[in-house]
Amino acid sequence: MCHPSCSLQPQIRRRELNSYKNASWRYLGKRKRDAVGSREHSQCIAFWQGVCNVMSDWQAVLHGERQSMHLRQSTIHAHGVFLQAIAVACSSLRHTAPDTFDPNWYTSKLLPLREENWLRTNPEWEGRCLRDGRISKSHTSVELLACSIKRRLHIPLTETQLELEGAKKT
Numbered sequence: 001m002c003h004p005s006c007s008l009q010p011q012i013r014r015r016e017l018n019s020y021k022n023a024s025w026r027y028l029g030k031r032k033r034d035a036v037g038s039r040e041h042s043q044c045i046a047f048w049q050g051v052c053n054v055m056s057d058w059q060a061v062l063h064g065e066r067q068s069m070h071l072r073q074s075t076i077h078a079h080g081v082f083l084q085a086i087a088v089a090c091s092s093l094r095h096t097a098p099d100t101f102d103p104n105w106y107t108s109k110l111l112p113l114r115e116e117n118w119l120r121t122n123p124e125w126e127g128r129c130l131r132d133g134r135i136s137k138s139h140t141s142v143e144l145l146a147c148s149i150k151r152r153l154h155i156p157l158t159e160t161q162l163e164l165e166g167a168k169k170t
Helices: 010-028 038-054 056-062 068-074 080-095 103-115 139-153 159-169
Strands: none
Touching: 010 038, 010 080, 038 056, 038 080, 038 103, 056 068, 080 103, 080 139, 103 139, 139 159
């Protein structure tokens, strides 16, 4: 499956790559046993490179300026729930992406994410992907976080997502 190439600490490499793989399936709208063609593989790699380009904290980890462990302790975007959510949120972009599989196209679409406060202390995340300050990896958490990402990127919510958001408010 597709994932960004990055230098991860050996003890977390397998877990992180598995998170990227699972998120990639969600991005492609496929099940784990479905075949993935070279076109989809290339598109998926371009997507993750685009995401990596806008996440400055991820860049700091890639360049050895920050440890991923510290990033996971202080932010939500260094967890599988974020990877799943961004894949869900951006899967609709896949159908409008150019055939050149240019990561810069994705970067341009994802730039608003650069301004988001991804810190765990941001009250927006409580009840969305945090429960009592702890990361929640539930399906509902993924979907609620995907709704936040879609709003930031001006991607319309689906009817199901609108209903989920309505239920969260009550």
